[in-house]
Structures are given as C-alpha cells and as structure tokens.
Amino acid sequence: MTLPIAWADAREAVFEAGSAVASSPVPVPLVESDGLTLAEPLTTLTALPAFPTSSVDGWAVRGPAPWQIVGRVLAGDHAEPLTADGTCVEIATGGMVPEGTRFVVRTEDSTVEGQRVVSGEPRKIPDWRLTGEEAALGEELLPAGTPITPGVIGLAAACGYDTLLCRPKPRSALLVFGDELLTDGVPGGGRVRDALGPSLPSWLRRAGTDVVHHRAPVADTLEDHVAALRAAVNSGAQVICTTGGTMHGPVDHLHPALAEMGATYIVNTVAVRPGFPMLVAQLPGGQFVAGLPGNPQSTFVALVSLVLPLLAGLTGRAQPAHSTIKLGADIPGRGDYTHLALVRRDPLDGMGYPVAHAGSSMLRGLANSIGFAIIPPGGRGLAGTPALLVPLPILDGERV
Ligand SMILES: Nc1nc2c(c(=O)[nH]1)N[C@H]1C(S)=C(S)[C@@H](COP(=O)(O)OP(=O)(O)OC[C@H]3O[C@@H](n4cnc5c(N)ncnc54)[C@H](O)[C@@H]3O)O[C@H]1N2
Numbered sequence: 001m002t003l004p005i006a007w008a009d010a011r012e013a014v015f016e017a018g019s020a021v022a023s024s025p026v027p028v029p030l031v032e033s034d035g036l037t038l039a040e041p042l043t044t045l046t047a048l049p050a051f052p053t054s055s056v057d058g059w060a061v062r063g064p065a066p067w068q069i070v071g072r073v074l075a076g077d078h079a080e081p082l083t084a085d086g087t088c089v090e091i092a093t094g095g096m097v098p099e100g101t102r103f104v105v106r107t108e109d110s111t112v113e114g115q116r117v118v119s120g121e122p123r124k125i126p127d128w129r130l131t132g133e134e135a136a137l138g139e140e141l142l143p144a145g146t147p148i149t150p151g152v153i154g155l156a157a158a159c160g161y162d163t164l165l166c167r168p169k170p171r172s173a174l175l176v177f178g179d180e181l182l183t184d185g186v187p188g189g190g191r192v193r194d195a196l197g198p199s200l201p202s203w204l205r206r207a208g209t210d211v212v213h214h215r216a217p218v219a220d221t222l223e224d225h226v227a228a229l230r231a232a233v234n235s236g237a238q239v240i241c242t243t244g245g246t247m248h249g250p251v252d253h254l255h256p257a258l259a260e261m262g263a264t265y266i267v268n269t270v271a272v273r274p275g276f277p278m279l280v281a282q283l284p285g286g287q288f289v290a291g292l293p294g295n296p297q298s299t300f301v302a303l304v305s306l307v308l309p310l311l312a313g314l315t316g317r318a319q320p321a322h323s324t325i326k327l328g329a330d331i332p333g334r335g336d337y338t339h340l341a342l343v344r345r346d347p348l349d350g351m352g353y354p355v356a357h358a359g360s361s362m363l364r365g366l367a368n369s370i371g372f373a374i375i376p377p378g379g380r381g382l383a384g385t386p387a388l389l390v391p392l393p394i395l396d397g398e399r400v
C-alpha cells in the first residue's frame with residue numbers, strides 16, 4: 001500500500017510539476033485576455049500621464065492676472081507653449097497643459113471680459129496632473145504571473161498596450177467513472193445521480209481552465225477507462241480530471257488504467273481527510289491525470305488540494321495562497337492527517353462555521369460554503385481563533 005504524503009508536500013509537488021511545463025507565452029489582444037495570466041511584468045511604456053493634463057475645464061494661465069486669451073486646447077490637442085506673461089489658453093478637462101503654464105483656473109472661478117481677457121483665482125491645490133504622477137516610464141506595475149482581470153486590462157490599455165504576452169488557460173477534460181450513476185431522473189434502487197458530471201465543468205471553468213472534453217459516465221471496465229483516457233488525450237486536454245475509482249475496489253480501474261498507459265505518479269494518496277485517495281499522475285505525452293475520489297465532497301477536497309496548484313503551476317502563477325478566517329465554533333482535528341473542513345461565512349459576524357451535512361458523500365454543506373478550513377495534523381480548530389482557509393473557486397457575489 002502506498003503511504004500518503006503530507007498535504008502541504010502534495011500541493012507543492014503538483015505545483016512544481018505544473019511549473020516545470022508551464023504553457024508558452026502568446027501575445028493576446030487585450031479584449032481576449034480576461035482570465036489568462038501575465039507571462040511578463042506589466043511595465044509602463046510611457047510615464048502616466050504621458051504629459052501634464054488639466055483635471056478641469058478652465059484656463060491655463062501664465063504670469064499675473066488679467067490674461068489675454070491666445071488659444072484653446074481641447075483633450076487630444078498638442079499644446080504649444082505659453083511664451084508670454086499675461087496670456088492664457090482655454091483648456092478642457094484632459095487637455096495637455098502648455099509649457100509655461102503657472103496655474104489652471106477653473107471656469108467657475110473666472111470671469112471673461114469681451115471674450116478676450118480673463119481674470120480669476122487659482123485654487124490652492126493645483127488643478128492639473130503632473131507627468132508621471134501615476135507611474136514613471138518603465139515602472140513595473142504588476143509582476144509576471146498576475147491573473148488578468150478587467151482591472152488589469154484597463155490598466156494595460158491606459159499604458160498603451162495592444163496585446164499582452166499571456167500564458168493561456170490550460171485545456172482540461174473530465175471523465176466521470178461509475179456504472180451506478182444515473183444521468184437523469186430520481187435516484188433509487190441502488191443507483192445514484194451523477195452529481196459531478198453536470199457540476200465539475202463549471203467548477204473547472206471557475207478554476208481557470210477551458211473544458212474541452214467531457215464524458216460521463218465511463219463504464220466500469222478497464223477497457224473503457226483506457227479508451228476514455230486516450231480520447232481525452234486526443235482532445236488536446238493538458239489536465240484530465242477523473243472522478244471515482246481511486247481506491248482498489250472490485251471495479252476501481254483508475255490505477256490499472258494509469259499503469260497500462262505508462263503513467264508516472266506525482267502524488268498518490270495524501271494525508272488529508274476527507275479525500276485521501278486523491279492522486280496526480282503524468283502520462284508519457286506530458287498530460288496530467290488528476291484522480292479525484294468519487295465521494296462527492298472528497299472530489300472537491302482534491303480539486304482545491306491538487307488541481308488548483310497544478311493549474312497555477314501550468315499558467316506561471318504563484319501557488320494559490322490561503323486566506324484566513326476567524327472560527328465561530330470548534331472544529332476537530334483528524335489525527336496525523338490534515339482536516340479540510342467545509343465552512344460557511346456567517347453574514348452577521350463574518351466568522352467561519354463548520355457546516356452541517358458535511359459527510360464526504362454529501363454535497364449539501366458544500367453548496368453554501370466558501371471553502372475548507374485547514375486543521376493541521378495533530379491540531380484542532382478553536383472558536384475565536386483564526387484558521388487558514390482554502391477557498392473554493394467561487395466568483396465574487398456567489399456567496400455572502
Ligand atoms: N476498503 C476501503 N474502502 C474505501 C476506503 C478505504 O479506506 N478502504 N476509503 C473510502 C474513501 S475515504 C473514499 S473517498 C472512497 C474513494 O473511492 P473511489 O474514488 O474509488 O470512488 P468510487 O468507489 O467510485 O465512489 C465512491 C462513492 O462515491 C459515489 N460517487 C462516485 N462518483 C459519483 C458521482 N459522479 N456522483 C455522485 N456520487 C458519486 C459512488 O457511488 C460511491 O458511493 O472509497 C472509500 N472506500
């Protein structure tokens with residue numbers, strides 16, 4: 001029997017295996033880059049702003065009042081210098097402030113005589129933005145490995161990027177094993193509904209992959225397991241997630257199928273509860289197989305424990321960070337194993353509470369949880385103290 005490895009070591013092993021074969025950078029147009037990963041630092045191509053910019057509608061003035069109007073600068077115009085004291089130009093918000101300007105006087109703080117001469121008072125805080133106020137030329141704004149979000153895309157556009165050098169989303173496949181699984185209707189008579197086939201693709205997309213192949217269920221024979229894995233390889237998937245069959249029961253064929261395909265284990269059983277039979281192996285062609293245990297909650301323990309670090313490595317991101325949450329109730333440990341305990345965040349006190357109905361075969365607790373509190377080996381979680389948390393890949397707004 002294989003000895004389970006420590007949970008933290010398992011995460012590190014798959015992260016490193018993924019990082020070793022991280023996808024090659026490709027230039028991607030800004031509007032298509034959401035959800036991808038920066039392959040190089042986002043560095044300014046010019047100072048920001050690139051030129052002194054008026055932040056109000058008004059007058060750019062030189063010398064003491066009154067000022068003779070000698071021109072007009074709209075946003076987008078190139079401003080000629082103001083060369084003489086006692087002159088000004090009308091300026092629009094976003095207009096380039098002419099060289100020689102002493103102040104920008106707001107429209108509402110000024111009077112104009114005969115459409116030619118302006119008087120007025122500048123405010124104490126200058127009403128224009130200096131070159132480089134937001135960022136200097138060549139300054140690194142974000143490191144390589146940053147997930148690209150709409151905020152990153154906007155910043156890149158403001159800097160003058162047309163494309164970003166990105167690591168693409170890994171392509172994934174899902175194979176659901178189990179003859180007992182019904183794909184429709186009400187469970188009974190020994191059959192259960194397949195709860196993973198319909199839900200895991202969405203979880204995988206939230207985790208940052210493109211799901212390119214999906215088969216549920218795969219029959220409980222070695223031949224069909226091998227055929228399904230081969231089809232997943234042929235689909236171009238880099239990460240093949242399987243569910244069920246990770247143990248060594250009469251119809252658990254994952255290990256024999258991996259052996260038949262010449263796979264090498266990166267992680268094979270982990271000292272974590274629930275979900276310990278989880279595994280990650282690599283096929284001779286380089287594809288990863290993530291074997292997620294069939295008990296549905298254990299599937300998700302394996303998703304956050306192994307698949308997320310693997311995807312992070314493949315995209316050149318950092319190992320997913322844990323967050324922290326103050327516990328609202330005690331959580332028991334699981335001896336020498338790490339205990340990943342589903343918690344929900346209470347909307348009133350903000351604390352993490354273990355959920356009811358959190359057995360490894362149940363999904364009721366998971367549906368309103370934010371993630372798993374990490375109870376380390378030999379420890380237990382105490383109410384009122386902070387615990388580390390592995391978040392589920394849920395989107396903002398999907399939980400309180
Ligand atoms: N002799 C032992 N048996 C088991 C042990 C053990 O230590 N010794 N560990 C148990 C643990 S822990 C887990 S977890 C499971 C892992 O089993 P497999 O990965 O081989 O999964 P299956 O046997 O195929 O299924 C387990 C369970 O989950 C249900 N299932 C599977 N797929 C789905 C699905 N898509 N939707 C809904 N439910 C699913 C399946 O019907 C079984 O009830 O092994 C234990 N056994």
Ligand code: MOO
Pocket residue numbers: 273274275276277293295297298360361
């Ligand atoms: O991996 Mo199992 O979930 O501990 O039931």
